Amino acid sequence: MSSYHVLILGGGVIGLAAAYYLTGEGLKVLLLDPGGFGGGASGACDGMILLQSKKSGILLEMAFKSLEIYEGLSEELDRDLEFTTRGGMVLLENEEELAVMEKLIQEHRAGGLKVKILTRQELKGRQPHLSSEVLAATYCPHDSQVNPLLLLRAYLEKSLNQGLVFRRERAIAISDRGNRWQVRTSGGNLYEACQVLNAGGAWAGEICSFLNIDLPVKPRRGQLAVTQRIPQIAGTSICNAQYLKTRWHKNFREQLSEEKGGFSFSQNQQGNCFLGSTRGWKSFDNSCTLEGIKKILRGAFRYYPVLENARLIRFFAGLRPATPHGLPILGELRDCPGFFIAAGHEGDGIALGPLTGKIISQLMCGKKPVLAVNKLTPENLKKQGF
Ligand SMILES: Cc1cc2nc3c(=O)[nH]c(=O)nc-3n(C[C@H](O)[C@H](O)[C@H](O)COP(=O)(O)OP(=O)(O)OC[C@H]3O[C@@H](n4cnc5c(N)ncnc54)[C@H](O)[C@@H]3O)c2cc1C
The missing domain is CATH 3.30.9.10 (D-Amino Acid Oxidase, subunit A, domain 2)
Incomplete structure (x- = not known):
């Protein structure tokens, strides 16, 4: 059985942005996606980075910070992402x-x-x-735009250069083995990792159901x-x-x-x-x-x-x-240490993807995130009545 530090489920903008930052930390990362990269919403959307569509509060703060990342991202990933700020x-x-x-x-x-x-x-x-x-x-x-397909490809290429392992397989079962997680796939393989990131987009709820967890996505x-x-x-x-x-x-x-x-x-x-x-x-x-x-x-x-x-x-x-609250869900599940979620971005995933990847990677590495997102953990969203 192959062992990794982190296993990412989902190769959309969220999973790939996280893969880029996590491999950048020198971690051994496996990303699984049955559709290849961009087989979900991230490959079937337009690339508007609208700030004025976000309600003020955490979403607008995230959009600002994500835009800051976008401004240097083409250079950082060494690819033209067709990023422009045209309002x-x-x-x-x-x-x-x-x-x-x-x-x-x-x-x-x-x-x-x-x-x-x-x-x-x-x-x-x-x-x-x-x-x-x-x-x-x-x-x-401030409103900007990017080419989502170029963004996905750039994240993938850079992450592969940094050691990412990418498999076209679907996770079909997840089990908690104490301080390790095991994931079984449609390809008949069993992978093990210290941490799992559920970046399954619209399928994040289905992935959580493998652990009998109800995630409202x-x-x-x-x-x-x-x-x-x-x-x-x-x-x-x-x-x-x-x-x-x-x-x-x-x-x-x-x-x-x-x-x-x-x-x-x-x-x-x-x-x-x-x-x-x-x-x-x-x-x-x-x-x-x-x-x-x-x-x-x-x-x-x-x-x-x-x-x-x-x-x-x-x-x-x-x-x-x-999600019912219109906010993404970000963070570690309190009752499942080592199991993280970054999903539920609805129509904002391209705009918020770079920041989300950065924050979730910082949380998984035990670092202080660039923006406090405690209110987006599943438990805190529940406490607020969601
Ligand atoms: C028509 C349209 C227009 C949009 N326009 C914009 C826009 O202009 N700006 C903007 O910011 N956002 C926009 N969005 C929203 C944006 O596309 C999404 O928020 C974003 O792509 C979500 O990314 P994700 O990585 O969470 O999900 P996805 O891109 O859907 O990725 C999830 C991945 O998980 C994989 N997966 C599923 N099950 C499993 C499993 N069991 N094991 C492993 N992998 C699994 C799927 O194959 C998929 O590739 C638009 C969306 C649509 C549909």
Whole structure:
């Protein structure tokens, strides 16, 4: 049986960021993922690093710190990650949305975020392709974007160089052997480690069920459409207020509710537009539906009529790891020393991934984390009523 210091379950942005930092500490690390790297949500998303979509408090603090890491990450990983800070906008269609965002802006400013309202007139100058039906928008200059696939590949390559062992296998059973953990896999192998990190994204609950632990993480499907390369049309990342609302709406238990749709838009450096997205509870079904794509395209044409002539080249859907409280779960399970969780980032995993990897690695190495995240441990979230 092969033995490791740390066994990571899940090769999405969270598992790979953790692998990078843990191997950087000189630890012997094994990462297991049946889908290869990026087979989950991290390989089926857009790469917006939105700060203004985070409610103030721990999420906004994490977003700030993660952005700081992003600013030096291309150099650190020695790869172009297509990271840019071009700002971001939330489109507002009526007075009600404007009032909600004005209140949020006050909180954001108190938390140190620069964000302002642009009137319809101001938008005209900055967004010549945007429909004149949009009443106003919030603008945050900190909002950034990255190419998630390049990020995953860079983390993997660097971690492999630092000694990571990567196997395309699914964990199917976990057992506690005193001061060691054993993990059995779909490949018929048994691995042993001092510590285990559950970075299973939407499947983190299933992984915890191997230990009879109930972890409230559920898959929340999101669909995306991608266009051919076209000239830059917006210059920033965009979403509408409805998209934020679906993020914040607490319908965790409504498993069969209708798949809701908002609008999100980002354009990569090559010119491909990522048009999103939906939010729905469809168990682990990660297929695209005509209804979902129709909603997305309707939004795209309404806001940017110029897109009507763009050709679509891809559709895909990913499963966001959602929690009832809208916060990620981070830390060691009190009753299972050596078993750590970093999951439940919902629509924020790309934005918060680098910081999450760093913090969880520091916790696993017994170091003080760069940001205190005690309130995100499963036990503390429960104490707060979640
Ligand atoms: C349409 C869409 C758009 C999005 N846009 C953005 C955005 O713009 N910005 C942003 O910050 N976030 C965005 N997100 C959210 C982001 O994609 C997720 O929060 C993030 O990818 C979650 O990363 P993860 O590593 O936790 O999970 P995943 O990437 O899902 O990784 C989990 C991995 O665990 C593996 N696994 C499962 N079971 C096992 C097992 N038993 N053993 C071993 N491995 C296992 C899976 O194969 C998977 O690869 C979006 C998501 C979607 C769906």
